[in-house]
Amino acid sequence: MARRTLIQKLEILADAAKYDASCASSGSRKRNSVGTNGIGSTEGMGICHSYAPDGRCISLLKILLTNFCIFDCRYCINRSSSNVQRERFSVEEVVKLTLDFYKRNYIEGLFLSSGIIRSPNYTMEQLLEVARSLREDHGFRGYIHLKTIAEADPELIRLAGKHADRLSVNVELPSEQGLTHYAPEKSGQTIRKAMADIRYEIDNVKDAKASRILKRAKPPAFAPGGQSTQMIVGADASSDADILNSSARLYAGYGLKRVYYSAYSPVPDASADLPPIRPPLIREHRLYQADWMFRFYGFTTAEITSVADNGMLDLDVDPKLSWALRNRGLFPMDINRASYKELLRIPGLGPTSAKRIVAARRHTRLTLDDLGRIVRSLKTVRPFITASGWSPGKLTDTADLKQRFLPAPKQLDLFT
Known part of the structure; x- marks a missing residue:
């Protein structure tokens, strides 16, 4: 088989990254990141929108380092047993793409995730090297969001926070039971430990900034944009109430900036216990509205879910209106x-x-x-x-x- 060009790799690995919702795609017309829109479009070739710590909406190059993966999470299109086109970027290729897109003013930063190759530590080392090279070798000052590998050595994740503006660790599914059933190679305890380590480092920097006396004693930054996570909606039997209660615990326990909700997308050759069709996208939208209610409107999760029938939010009207009507x-x-x-x-x-x-x-x-x-x-x-x-x-x-x-x-x- 002929070796693929860099642009052909980009088409495959930008498309593979579209299933990760931890980079918001505000204003995008559709989820598919590959099409005829062209490299400069905000709706093609892996361009997504996110928000910087100061509130600015920014465009990011959203790609996977590779869609090869040694794990076989049954809900994932890139699982080891999936029959998809596989490809991999080198560190140098990701750096080149990011700088080329940045210089042409197509993007303001990079969102980089990856399947797990060889081992969690090897994969995390590769992600870390991309961020380090951009910052130290090329003086890149754009936004960097790294998806971290929960199973990797905590020291690698700590080093990643020195170069990245935001880190994220996906909890994948709302319940421990769902994760154990559909992704037995992953551990909820390991994921939460990685999230706790990130919060510890973020809090350490905040405490150091608050207590410093001399300006020259300014502590090094660590993920100034905080951390986020993603939760897949509709793959398991978790209700909206289960999802919101899980999110509330994550916000309280790990100081997350965002929990992203991603409607499950059916995968080829899926097992019989996975849904044959995706849940309605309006369900994902209602969860975001409910999330907003307890983060910014002063509602408790108990108030929001009190109007949910059998734990499910009303799809006809938004949850705040549903609460008022009740x-x-x-x-x-x-x-x-x-x-x-x-x-x-x-x-x-x-x-x-x-x-x-x-x-x-x-x-x-x-x-x-x-x-x-x-x-x-x-x-x-x-x-x-x-x-x-x-x-x-x-x-x-x-x-x-x-x-x-x-x-x-x-x-x-x-x-x-």
Whole structure:
């Protein structure tokens, strides 16, 4: 077989990386990272979007070092028994691609993951060498996100944090039972240990910065963008409640910046106990909305999952609206008197609009028209609030209130 060119390798290993959701692809039209879009497009050849520690949205080259793997995780397209095209980059090739894309202003950084080749330590050494070479040999100051290998020597992961802006360790599945069943070569305890080691190093740097006296004693940085993880949704029998409770423990225990949810994609020649079709993508979306609720809106996971039927979130409406519909006795709320925390519980209001309301009402009593200039749409907010000159009357208690928020049914074309 003829040796593949660098671009042909890129097509294979960028496509293989699309299953890793730990690099957000905000605004991307589709998940497939290979197509006719061209290298400069944000939707092809492994270009994804993520967020820097300062909040900037940045474009990253998202690739695998290799899709060869000695592990046989049954839900993974790149498992050892999978019949897929295999390829591998050298360290020098990844460095070259990153610098070439960066110089042409296609990307602002690199997201690098890998299948496990030879051993976890060997693979982690290769990932580490890419980051070290970019930083030390080429003076690269762009963003680097490294997917670490949980089974590797902790010292290798510690060294990776010296060069990477963010590290991530995938927990893979929401439950220990699911991981044991579908990926027996992996250990939940080993994964959590790696995450704990990363948090320990991050906390050490924070403590050193807080206690330093002399400016010249500034401690070396360690993964300033923190750590994240990915959880596959729909491969095992875990409910949305199980997933959210697992995420809450991860956030609390390891100080994660993000838990990414990735809808399971059916793999070729899959075992009979794996789903034959992928779960609806709206389920993944609802989990992100629920995740946002307990991270930024002050909801507890118990409150969010209390409205879940058999542990599953409502796919028809977002979880915040679902919670409000189940707790109508708390509404309507007066936007001129409600506290900031209470405003965050009103459907259609987020932190930015809640802060604007609190600031604006210091000068005047807000009307519905005033609120309309603050929020994107009044449709969701109106049944749950009172304002100067506005009351929803019996609207809040209307039996079919939920139906008002559902999209209108699509009428099929006569020739469809």
